Amino acid sequence: MKIAFYDTKPYDRLWFSELGPRYGAEIRYFESRLTADTAPLASGCGCVCAFVNDTLDARTIDALCALGVRLIAMRCAGFNNVDCRAAKGKLPIVRVPAYSPHAVAEHAAGLLLCLNRKLHRAFNRTRDFNFSISGLEGFDLCGKTAGIIGTGRIGRCFADICRGFGMRVLAYDPMPAEGFAGEYVGVARLCRESDVLSLHCPLTPDTHRIINADTIALMKDGAVILNTSRGALIDSEALLAALKTGKLGGAGLDVYEEEAALFFEDNSGRIVQDDVLARLLSLPNVLLTSHQAFLTREALYSIARTTLENIAAFERGEPLENEVRV
Ligand code: NAI
Numbered sequence: 111m112k113i114a115f116y117d118t119k120p121y122d123r124l125w126f127s128e129l130g131p132r133y134g135a136e137i138r139y140f141e142s143r144l145t146a147d148t149a150p151l152a153s154g155c156g157c158v159c160a161f162v163n164d165t166l167d168a169r170t171i172d173a174l175c176a177l178g179v180r181l182i183a184m185r186c187a188g189f190n191n192v193d194c195r196a197a198k199g200k201l202p203i204v205r206v207p208a209y210s211p212h213a214v215a216e217h218a219a220g221l222l223l224c225l226n227r228k229l230h231r232a233f234n235r236t237r238d239f240n241f242s243i244s245g246l247e248g249f250d251l252c253g254k255t256a257g258i259i260g261t262g263r264i265g266r267c268f269a270d271i272c273r274g275f276g277m278r279v280l281a282y283d284p285m286p287a288e289g290f291a292g293e294y295v296g297v298a299r300l301c302r303e304s305d306v307l308s309l310h311c312p313l314t315p316d317t318h319r320i321i322n323a324d325t326i327a328l329m330k331d332g333a334v335i336l337n338t339s340r341g342a343l344i345d346s347e348a349l350l351a352a353l354k355t356g357k358l359g360g361a362g363l364d365v366y367e368e369e370a371a372l373f374f375e376d377n378s379g380r381i382v383q384d385d386v387l388a389r390l391l392s393l394p395n396v397l398l399t400s401h402q403a404f405l406t407r408e409a410l411y412s413i414a415r416t417t418l419e420n421i422a423a424f425e426r427g428e429p430l431e432n433e434v435r436v
Contacts, residue, residue, distance in 0.1 A: 112157070113159050123139065
């Protein structure tokens with residue numbers, strides 16, 4: 111199978127180049143993102159391999175079909191950037207539902223620890239031989255309440271980490287997990303009682319901006335929000351307003367509503383036009399990483415292996431275990 115691999119970064123090649131030949135895959139790597147305009151690069155390829163910020167709208171899907179592409183292999187868990195209805199009956203879509211829930215949950219915990227104990231500020235101070243610790247106080251996580259929205263693979267790992275810290279765990283999920291060692295409550299109670307609120311649900315019409323001015327108003331003063339799922343789960347302007355007034359104590363973000371135009375690229379020489387992002391980044395209690403929660407060696411290996419297995423299963427005409435069905 112010839113695979114057109116979009117939005118390639120050096121860390122993608124690591125395992126795909128190592129494992130690809132074992133699956134008989136011939137991979138053409140492109141740095142460009144996938145859009146209707148870049149779709150023609152996939153000419154001659156049976157499969158397109160795409161990532162979180164590629165644009166798989168109806169135009170792109172029709173362009174790929176016209177080129178004879180037979181499969182879209184997402185090398186990620188989320189598929190909110192794919193117009194599944196447009197693809198239905200034309201192009202099967204496979205994904206990697208789980209590669210390392212630990213990678214993402216541990217990153218969320220890292221954001222929390224860094225933000226709470228102000229490690230990012232301490233790092234900068236000590237490098238400048240500024241050994242003052244004034245203004246760096248945090249709070250004990252032990253005894254506090256973590257609120258988790260979405261108790262799938264990642265949310266459950268994050269809950270385990272929080273319990274390890276000695277936190278009480280509340281959760282909201284319309285499909286509660288059996289045996290979950292926390293208390294399921296409604297969104298309103300979760301907002302009211304959480305000291306740390308972490309988002310681990312997919313982006314869907316139901317969860318779009320689930321954190322907004324109304325839900326923030328319910329939250330405890332000084333609460334910390336973590337988002338390692340998808341940017342549009344949070345209304346960024348409402349978040350910024352609550353951080354400016356001090357209503358919220360901090361935000362650890364690995365994703366951002368308008369990230370597609372910026373993330374994964376070096377924009378340091380550009381004048382970034384997104385004023386909400388610029389203002390968020392100017393706050394000392396905002397820690398933003400560039401959608402890197404998945405980026406561990408174990409996760410990269412698992413992503414490459416599952417993606418290549420998905421493609422091989424399609425080639426063999428086997429049932430697609432990881433097909434996105436809508
Ligand atoms: P999962 O499918 O195992 O769990 C998602 C959970 O969310 C399920 O329990 C589901 O019932 C729940 N859910 C669905 N609708 C909901 C709603 N309206 N309110 C509350 N919960 C709801 O998914 P997993 O593997 O835990 O991943 C979660 C999300 O993390 C993904 O959808 C993806 O957006 C994000 N992600 C981010 C990565 C990163 O690098 N930052 C990497 C991998 C995933």
